[in-house]
Amino acid sequence: MFKAAGAANVRSFIASAGLTNTLVPDSTRAFTGYLFGAADYKNLSWEQLQELVKGPVVRPFLNTVQTLASSAEDFISYYSRALQGAFFTHRETLNEFRRVLTLCDFIYLVPLPLGTSAYAKSGNADAPGFHARSIAGGLYVADQWVYFAFIINWYAESGDDPDGRKLLLGHQRVAYAGKVIADEGLADVTAKSVVSDFSSDVIAHREALGIARR
Numbered sequence: 281m282f283k284a285a286g287a288a289n290v291r292s293f294i295a296s297a298g299l300t301n302t303l304v305p306d307s308t309r310a311f312t313g314y315l316f317g318a319a320d321y322k323n324l325s326w327e328q329l330q331e332l333v334k335g336p337v338v339r340p341f342l343n344t345v346q347t348l349a350s351s352a353e354d355f356i357s358y359y360s361r362a363l364q365g366a367f368f369t370h371r372e373t374l375n376e377f378r379r380v381l382t383l384c385d386f387i388y389l390v391p392l393p394l395g396t397s398a399y400a401k402s403g404n405a406d407a408p409g410f411h412a413r414s415i416a417g418g419l420y421v422a423d424q425w426v427y428f429a430f431i432i433n434w435y436a437e438s439g440d441d442p443d444g445r446k447l448l449l450g451h452q453r454v455a456y457a458g459k460v461i462a463d464e465g466l467a468d469v470t471a472k473s474v475v476s477d478f479s480s481d482v483i484a485h486r487e488a489l490g491i492a493r494r
């Protein structure tokens with residue numbers, strides 16, 4: 281889908297939407313090639329890439345050349361508009377966009393609160409030296425919308441790091457960002473109830489994994 285749209289068009293859309301903390305690569309192949317140290321990372325063949333990834337990652341995952349990155353603020357800015365149809369011309373396209381977001385398996389793995397209509401997209405990354413998990417989107421409950429974004433990054437030498445995924449690296453530097461906002465006019469009791477239940481689940485999960493609150 282990214283290739284079909286074209287990186288230039290995606291970046292143009294990101295800029296027009298004012299998502300100043302969001303970066304995308306020229307392609308996932310160029311991104312991978314850059315991380316693994318290829319000099320001509322924009323023009324790698326598939327065969328060259330397969331050989332390249334047998335070696336070590338030599339450049340940081342988060343960089344200003346070829347990366348995939350965003351912020352909780354940008355996610356919420358995007359979803360609070362996209363889920364209302366701000367970026368779509370036809371109602372049918374908005375309906376399909378919402379439908380696709382209901383397919384996210386992390387809706388049930390997190391899990392998001394029961395009794396709501398949940399629309400979300402999750403993402404993850406595992407590379408030697410860097411790991412990330414994120415989920416963002418919107419909840420529709422009591423005729424109101426609530427938007428959310430949760431992001432966690434951690435650092436470990438292993439590319440797989442199964443122990444770190446279990447413990448979320450309580451001994452490493454952990455960056456955690458989360459923000460929830462609601463539409464104007466949302467009753468305080470509803471907003472506080474939804475956000476409180478969601479936040480309590482996240483905090484309980486972090487404590488079970490041995491991570492101190494930040």
